Amino acid sequence: MKFYNVKTRQAVDVPDDKVTLVTMKNGKKAAKAEMNGTKLFKIVSKEDAARLAA
Numbered sequence: 001m002k003f004y005n006v007k008t009r010q011a012v013d014v015p016d017d018k019v020t021l022v023t024m025k026n027g028k029k030a031a032k033a034e035m036n037g038t039k040l041f042k043i044v045s046k047e048d049a050a051r052l053a054a
Contacts, residue, residue: 001031004040019031
């Protein structure tokens with residue numbers, strides 16, 4: 001899954017097995033990962049959420 005690292009200003013590709021699916025307070029699904037000590041966060045679509053949950 002592609003994330004954008006704000007600190008290094010680069011697009012980062014993280015394997016799906018390293019991504020955690022979380023639910024935000026407003027009910028939307030988001031993906032959370034950590035790469036090289038940097039926390040990455042991305043709001044995902046319903047299709048991506050279903051793919052990560054499986």
